[in-house]
Amino acid sequence: MSKYSKKDIQQEITDQIIDLLDKVSIENYQPPFGQLSSLGLPINPITENPYQGINILSLWLHQQAKGYTSNEWATFKQWDAIDASVKKGEKSSKIIFYKTLIKSKENSNSEIEELKIPMLKVYNVFNANQIEGYKPEIEEVQIDKVKPLKALDLFCEETHAVVKHGGCQAYYDMVNDYINMPMKTLFQDTSQANATDNYYATLLHELTHWTGAKHRLNRFGEQNKNDDIKEKYAFEELVAELGSAFLCAQHGITQIQPEHHAIYIKSWLKSLKENKTYIFKASAQASKAVKYLNDKEPVLSM
Numbered sequence: 001m002s003k004y005s006k007k008d009i010q011q012e013i014t015d016q017i018i019d020l021l022d023k024v025s026i027e028n029y030q031p032p033f034g035q036l037s038s039l040g041l042p043i044n045p046i047t048e049n050p051y052q053g054i055n056i057l058s059l060w061l062h063q064q065a066k067g068y069t070s071n072e073w074a075t076f077k078q079w080d081a082i083d084a085s086v087k088k089g090e091k092s093s094k095i096i097f098y099k100t101l102i103k104s105k106e107n108s109n110s111e112i113e114e115l116k117i118p119m120l121k122v123y124n125v126f127n128a129n130q131i132e133g134y135k136p137e138i139e140e141v142q143i144d145k146v147k148p149l150k151a152l153d154l155f156c157e158e159t160h161a162v163v164k165h166g167g168c169q170a171y172y173d174m175v176n177d178y179i180n181m182p183m184k185t186l187f188q189d190t191s192q193a194n195a196t197d198n199y200y201a202t203l204l205h206e207l208t209h210w211t212g213a214k215h216r217l218n219r220f221g222e223q224n225k226n227d228d229i230k231e232k233y234a235f236e237e238l239v240a241e242l243g244s245a246f247l248c249a250q251h252g253i254t255q256i257q258p259e260h261h262a263i264y265i266k267s268w269l270k271s272l273k274e275n276k277t278y279i280f281k282a283s284a285q286a287s288k289a290v291k292y293l294n295d296k297e298p299v300l301s302m
Helices: 006-023 054-066 076-081 150-157 195-210 229-251 258-274 278-295
Strands: 073-075 093-106 112-127 163-165 171-173 178-181
Touching (some): 054 112, 076 112, 150 229, 195 229, 258 278
Antiparallel strands (some): 073 112
8 A cells, every 4th residue: 555645646756756866876977068078178279289177177168158169269469479369358268377386495404405386377368269360270070960850840940939059058048038059060979869869859948948938938937036046947947858858759859868867857856855746836837838839829827
């Protein structure tokens, strides 16, 4: 006999999801810099030296945040040395350089000994996308592995959502009401899905976000203004991920393996444990978003 009453079925299902999340191995996790790493390590095109250590992560983060498609970085003087110039108004990114200074000093025994003094210097660098008058000598040929799916492309077009391509980030711009997708060449095959499925799963995720606008389902304004911003963001991300999963299933797209999906939503484990209705509310909102996209008409709140 089940330890749960009929009224507690929500708790039972929530506990099953929590149990799945607790068993997920972190080894299955898909690195968050997968798309950026496909561009190669950050490199200085002037010295032809790759950046090292923390500078790799730092420049990747800047590249991701600014949507730069190039992995080439150099200082103002280095760009100027090859007759290239930084575009007006562009801001630099910082890197650090470690150097050991050797200094000779006479000790108390009148002996000369060498002292090693560690030094840290900060440099400002600019990405090649911020530069005018520069063209790489050898341009990397990027292969587009994403195969067009006509039926799904038509489905997205009929929503009348504005979809732009550029940079390396996928997001829904709530203020200007458009979806930004990375260039298709940045989508690669993974152990979970091929490049085509990865592209369309991402697009459907952002399309779910798109349905939440005030003049559509008004999902962003339904929650209490006193709610924690991080919690609201986490809830909306879960809605978008579930919406993508529902739409992927509808269109025969491989979103991600269940284990990977469970890892992705591990950040919501605390909320699931504290609130047995959390996953049900998110699923309901995701279903409402999917119905909106299928009907092309607003769905009334229940």
